[in-house]
Amino acid sequence: MADKIRVKNVAKSFGTSRGALPVLEGIDFAVGDGDFVALVGPSGCGKTTLLNIIAGFERPDEGEVSIDGIPVTGPSPRGIVISQLGSVFPWLTVRQNVMFGLRGQPIAERRRLADHYAHLVGLEGFENAYPHELSGGMLKRVEVARALAPRPEILYMDEPLAALDALTRFRMRLELRRILAQERPTCLLVTHDVEEAIHLADRILILSARPARIEGIVDVPFPHPRKLSSPEAVQLKEDILRTLGA
Ligand SMILES: Nc1ncnc2c1ncn2[C@@H]1O[C@H](COP(=O)(O)OP(=O)(O)O)[C@@H](O)[C@H]1O
Ligand SMILES: [Mg+2]
Incomplete structure (x- = not known):
């Protein structure tokens, strides 16, 4: 390869x-x-x-x-980095956090992609939750979803x-x-x-x-x-x- x-x-x-x-x-x-x-x-x-x-x-x-x-x-x-410290924005919801990395696309498409990746990582039903409502493992899922949403190579x-x-x-x-x-x-x-x-x-x-x-x-x-x-x-x-x- x-x-x-x-x-x-x-x-x-x-x-x-x-x-x-x-x-x-x-x-x-x-x-x-x-x-x-x-x-x-x-x-x-x-x-x-x-x-x-x-x-x-x-x-x-x-x-x-x-x-x-x-x-x-x-x-x-x-390329996208997921770090040890975590970089979820506390003032944004799960959906908004995942949408953050998606620029230059219509808002409806960004929402659709954000929800797709939130579901992929197992956060279905938590799209409107804020980080303080989530466990450590769920926060990590938000980060993974946000990293994957822009389809990094x-x-x-x-x-x-x-x-x-x-x-x-x-x-x-x-x-x-x-x-x-x-x-x-x-x-x-x-x-x-x-x-x-x-x-x-x-x-x-x-x-x-x-x-x-x-x-x-x-x-x-x-x-x-x-x-x-x-x-x-x-x-x-x-x-x-x-x-x-x-
Ligand atoms: N910007 C920097 N300036 C000076 N020393 C640094 C800097 N970044 C890392 N170091 C030092 O380089 C070494 C390796 O750091 P790092 O790459 O973070 O190690 P690891 O991730 O394997 O724990 C450490 O001794 C750290 O203190
Ligand atoms: Mg290190």
Whole structure:
């Protein structure tokens, strides 16, 4: 399959009061069109920085990122980020939040699309609810709906489920699989949760501690729905944790 994302030999340091802090070194990989790739690595290793560089919000010091063969020089509406912190507007309803990313279309069409995506993520009946009336898991659904409504080619997810309790996180993983199987954007997921990566991704890039380098790349060949307690999945998790030095 053609490369959707190509990351070529990317390096990045931040200037701090105590001198340069090297964060990324020699990062080189490709993501095929429609693939789901997870980046796992210890806290503070540079995962968010790498995602921000790929999404065009930061510039690398060395190397280059290209999407469909075209160098990235800034953010593009073809890619959308779902972050850990969440970015649902508290003063807008569910429908208005989902409509927010849809510009340049008649209002009736935006409403129709917003309701379609609200239903897709399981928020039917809550179109007119405000965020304070929703649970953490439902807020996450609003975010997923808002990210998908403009039909992005690439979905960047930075620890999207980290703020949820364990049970809701597990449910949302299953939901993400279901939803993304229907929409099929290229997905790049940053997580420190190895199980989440095994549950969701086709391929996992294992990053070292800072400065992050690629320590290993593993394929996840198990068909969906995946059983994380299967001997193969448990073995894969152990292998990844060992590569991470845990
Ligand atoms: N804008 C910045 N200026 C200075 N240091 C930064 C900046 N952004 C991130 N860092 C530092 O870079 C390192 C990697 O950060 P980050 O990419 O957020 O890690 P991760 O997402 O893997 O937890 C951390 O030590 C962080 O403090
Ligand atoms: Mg981060």
